[in-house]
Structure formats: C-alpha cells, structure tokens
Amino acid sequence: MKILVYIFLVMAMLMLVWIGIGVWFERGVKEPGYKVERKANGYEVRQYESYLLAEARIPSGVDDPLREGFRMLFDYISGANAGSQKIKMTAPVLQEGGAAEKIPMTKPVLSLREQNVSVVSFVLPADYTLQTTPLPENPGIQICEIASRRVAVIRFSGYASDEIIDKQSKRLISFLMRDGLKTKGAFMAAYYNPPWTPPFMRRNEVMVDLE
Numbered sequence: 001m002k003i004l005v006y007i008f009l010v011m012a013m014l015m016l017v018w019i020g021i022g023v024w025f026e027r028g029v030k031e032p033g034y035k036v037e038r039k040a041n042g043y044e045v046r047q048y049e050s051y052l053l054a055e056a057r058i059p060s061g062v063d064d065p066l067r068e069g070f071r072m073l074f075d076y077i078s079g080a081n082a083g084s085q086k087i088k089m090t091a092p093v094l095q096e097g098g099a100a101e102k103i104p105m106t107k108p109v110l111s112l113r114e115q116n117v118s119v120v121s122f123v124l125p126a127d128y129t130l131q132t133t134p135l136p137e138n139p140g141i142q143i144c145e146i147a148s149r150r151v152a153v154i155r156f157s158g159y160a161s162d163e164i165i166d167k168q169s170k171r172l173i174s175f176l177m178r179d180g181l182k183t184k185g186a187f188m189a190a191y192y193n194p195p196w197t198p199p200f201m202r203r204n205e206v207m208v209d210l211e
Contacts, residue, residue, distance in 0.1 A: 034049065054073055076141055077122065152208055
C-alpha cells in the first residue's frame with residue numbers, strides 16, 4: 001500500500017513539473033496583434049494587424065516537414081543569420097501543405113500546405129521591419145510581410161496530427177458554409193506550445209483568410 005502511495009505521489013510531482021515547464025516557457029511569449037470581430041457557433045472571426053514572417057519551404061518527400069521547418073527556423077532565430085542575432089520566439093508556429101543581439105520568439109508557428117511543398121513559418125517580433133530583420137543564412141528561409149487580414153479560426157487542444165488538422169479544417173469549412181462566408185487561400189495550422197506541453201494544455205488552431 002505504501003509503495004502505491006509513493007508511486008502516486010511521484011507521478012503527481014512529475015505531472016506538476018511537466019505543467020510548470022510548459023507554463024514557464026510560454027510566459028512572455030508574444031503573439032501578433034488581432035481583434036476578435038465576432039464569435040460564432042464553433043469558430044471566431046479575427047482581424048489581424050500586419051506582421052512579418054520567417055518562412056521555411058520544405059519540399060515533398062521529407063518525412064516530417066513541420067519538424068524540419070521548425071529546425072531550420074529555430075537555427076535562424078538562434079543566430080544563423082546576418083549579424084548572428086538571436087531573435088525572441090513568438091507564437092504561433094504556422095504550417096501551410098555585432099554583439100549577439102537577442103530577438104524575442106513570438107507565437108504562433110504556422111504551417112501552410114501547398115502542392116508539393118510545406119511552408120512552416122515563425123511570426124517575427126513586432127519591433128522588426130523588413131529593413132531591420134536580419135537576413136537568414138539558409139537560402140531556404142524567406143522573410144515576408146503579411147498585410148492585415150480577416151480570418152476565420154477554429155481552436156482545439158491535444159496533439160495536432162495531420163488527421164486531426166484535416167478533421168478540424170473540414171469542421172471549419174462546414175461552419176463557414178453554414179454561415180455563408182467565403183474563403184481565399186490555403187488553410188493554415190497554428191501551434192502555440194512547445195513539444196513538451198501536456199496535451200490538455202495545448203492550444204492549436206486552424207485558420208483561413210476570408211473574402
């Protein structure tokens with residue numbers, strides 16, 4: 001009996017440490033500015049301000065394009081750039097198919113799925129411009145400016161596998177068709193948490209531009 005209690009206490013402590021690491025890492029991590037235009041049944045509409053992205057394009061055939069894109073971009077913000085500047089992390093990470101200066105990381109990581117290529121992006125801190133952002137050493141990374149945009153967003157927790165992203169994309173499509181809203185461009189997946197974040201604390205989103 002005492003052994004079971006001991007095991008339970010150890011597991012509880014490990015769980016608290018796991019949660020604490022996730023909370024500590026995410027504190028102070030910034031996101032691009034937006035306003036919620038309206039909350040609908042199952043999703044919300046946001047108006048984003050303009051922001052800069054560092055984009056990594058991953059060709060087809062790579063086993064885990066999100067991981068490879070994240071590695072390339074993490075190297076970039078860690079100093080693999082002109083001036084060896086360290087850039088602060090922001091959130092989310094997006095996925096679509098001198099003295100060492102520290103640049104903050106922001107949220108999210110974005111992922112866009114296009115034909116024959118996956119685009120993984122880091123949102124750059126708001127105090128950078130196209131003129132002041134350090135150029136990447138890796139030619140597979142591009143810096144681009146995203147104009148202000150109106151997007152529909154569906155949010156969910158847990159692990160975001162390709163199957164779950166596809167499922168949430170279809171849910172968002174059905175909601176938008178129901179409400180008569182038209183989309184443009186590709187769907188993007190947004191990941192707001194580091195890999196070690198407990199599933200129930202994870203914030204994931206699927207978003208798409210609206211006409």
